[in-house]
Amino acid sequence: MATDRHLTAVPDRDNAETPGGVPTAEALASFLRHLAGRRGRSGRITSPETVRAYTSALPTAFTGIVHLGELARVGRDQLHTNIRGAWGGAAPSTFNAKRAAVASALAYFHDQGWIGDPAAVLHGLDREHQPRPDxxxxxxxxxxxxxxxxxxxxxxxxxxxxxxxxxxxxxxxxxxxxxxxxxxxxxxxxxxxxxxxxxxxxxxxxxxxxxxxxxxxxxxxxxxxxxxxxxxxxxxxxxxxxxxxxxxxxxxxxxxxxxxxxxxxxxxxxxxxxxxxxxxxxxxxxxxxxxxxxxxxxxxxxxxxxxxxxxxxxxLDGIEAQRGTWTPSADELADRMTTR
CATH class of the missing domain: 1.10.443.10 (Intergrase catalytic core)
Structure with a gap:
C-alpha cells in the first residue's frame, strides 16, 4: 500500500536533512493518516479504536520533541522519560502497548527516511515482563x-x-x-x-x-x-x-x-x-x-x-459414579476357589 511520504503537508526527504529534521507534529499526523488507511494481515482496515488509542498515546510520548532530528540526541532521553512518566506505573500490558505504538511510529518515520535506526531510539527502554495468564x-x-x-x-x-x-x-x-x-x-x-x-x-x-x-x-x-x-x-x-x-x-x-x-x-x-x-x-x-x-x-x-x-x-466424580462398586468376575472367583 502506498505511504504518505508525498503528502504536501509533510516535509520530504530533503527537508529531513536539515538540522532540526521533520517537525514531529507533522510526522505524527502523517503516521496516523497512514495507520487509519492501513490493512493488517487479516485484510481489514485498522480499527477506529486502535487509531484513537494511538492518537491519544503518541502526543504524550513525543511531548517536548519539536523535530525528529532531536531523537538522535537529547530527544531520545526525553522520549524515554515521557513514556516512563506516563505509563511506568501502569500494568505491564499497558506499558508494552504504549511502547509498541511508539515503535510503530518510529518504524514509519524510518521508512520515510526521516530518522535512523528506530531500535537505537528505543534502546534502553525494554518491554515490561508480562506474566502468563493466571x-x-x-x-x-x-x-x-x-x-x-x-x-x-x-x-x-x-x-x-x-x-x-x-x-x-x-x-x-x-x-x-x-x-x-x-x-x-x-x-x-x-x-x-x-x-x-x-x-x-x-x-x-x-x-x-x-x-x-x-x-x-x-x-x-x-x-x-x-x-x-x-x-x-x-x-x-x-x-x-x-x-x-x-x-x-x-x-x-x-x-x-x-x-x-x-x-x-x-x-x-x-x-x-x-x-x-x-x-x-x-x-x-x-x-x-x-x-x-x-x-x-x-x-x-x-x-x-x-x-x-x-x-x-x-x-472424575462422574466417572466414579458410572463405574459403581467393583466386583470380581466368575473366572476370578473360580481362580480364587481353586487356589485355596
Whole structure:
C-alpha cells in the first residue's frame, strides 16, 4: 500500500536533512493518516479504536520533541522519560502497548527516511515482563450464577455480567452495544470485534430475560448506562447518550470498578475466560469457541481449552459414579476357589 511520504503537508526527504529534521507534529499526523488507511494481515482496515488509542498515546510520548532530528540526541532521553512518566506505573500490558505504538511510529518515520535506526531510539527502554495468564482467573459456574442472581446489586450491573459471561465477548464489544443492535427474537447482538470485524454476539435465555427487564420500552440508545448525565451542549457524542434520560454510556472503568466491588477483585475479562473454559469443558469444539468469542487464531484458544480444577473434579466424580462398586468376575472367583 502506498505511504504518505508525498503528502504536501509533510516535509520530504530533503527537508529531513536539515538540522532540526521533520517537525514531529507533522510526522505524527502523517503516521496516523497512514495507520487509519492501513490493512493488517487479516485484510481489514485498522480499527477506529486502535487509531484513537494511538492518537491519544503518541502526543504524550513525543511531548517536548519539536523535530525528529532531536531523537538522535537529547530527544531520545526525553522520549524515554515521557513514556516512563506516563505509563511506568501502569500494568505491564499497558506499558508494552504504549511502547509498541511508539515503535510503530518510529518504524514509519524510518521508512520515510526521516530518522535512523528506530531500535537505537528505543534502546534502553525494554518491554515490561508480562506474566502468563493466571488459570485461577477461571471462576466457578456456581459463583458466577450467585453473582448474577444477587438482587442486592443493580440490575444494570447484573445484566452486563450475564451478557459478558454468556457471549464470552470482550467488555468493549458489549459496552458499545445500543438497543438498536439487538436481535431479541434470535438472542443476538450486532457488534464490532477487535480489529474492526462486524460480527454477532450470541447470548442465552437468562440474559434475554434480564435485558427485557432492564430496557423496558427503550428502543434506542446505549444498553448499559452510567449514573452520569450528559450536558445538553453538544459535547457528548449522541450515540453515547440515552435520548430519554440523558444518561451516558457506561465506561469500561466504571464497569470494572462495579464488578471488583461486588467480588473479591474479579475483572471483566474473568467472565470471558470463564465462559470459554466452561464451554470447552462441556465439549464445545474449537470452531464453536471461535464463533462464540470472535477469535480468529486457534492458537489463542489453547489456554481456554485447559479445564479448570472444578471441571476435572466433576468429570472424575462422574466417572466414579458410572463405574459403581467393583466386583470380581466368575473366572476370578473360580481362580480364587481353586487356589485355596
Amino acid at each position: 488459570d485461577t482467573r477461571v471462576r466457578s459456574r456456581e459463583r458466577i450464577d450467585r453473582l448474577i442472581a444477587d438482587k442486592r446489586r443493580p440490575l444494570e450491573d447484573r445484566t452486563l455480567w450475564a451478557m459478558l459471561y454468556s457471549t464470552a465477548a470482550r467488555a468493549e464489544e458489549v459496552l458499545r452495544l445500543n438497543v438498536e443492535d439487538l436481535d431479541r427474537a434470535n438472542r443476538r447482538a450486532r457488534t464490532i470485534r477487535k480489529g474492526g470485524k462486524a460480527d454477532e454476539l450470541l447470548y442465552d435465555i437468562r440474559t434475554a430475560r434480564m435485558l427485557g427487564q432492564l430496557l423496558g420500552r427503550r428502543t434506542r440508545g446505549p444498553i448499559f448506562l452510567s449514573a452520569r448525565i450528559a450536558p445538553d451542549d453538544g459535547t457528548a457524542p449522541v450515540r453515547d447518550v440515552d435520548p430519554a434520560s440523558r444518561r451516558r454510556r457506561m465506561t469500561y472503568r466504571t464497569a470494572e470498578r462495579h464488578l471488583g466491588a461486588a467480588t473479591d477483585g474479579w475483572n471483566l475479562h474473568d467472565l470471558r475466560h470463564s465462559r470459554l473454559t466452561h464451554a470447552g469443558e462441556d465439549g464445545a469444539t474449537e470452531a464453536d469457541l471461535m464463533n462464540l468469542s470472535g477469535h480468529e487464531d486457534r492458537r489463542t484458544l489453547q489456554r481456554y481449552l485447559k479445564p479448570s480444577k472444578e471441571g476435572t473434579q466433576r468429570r
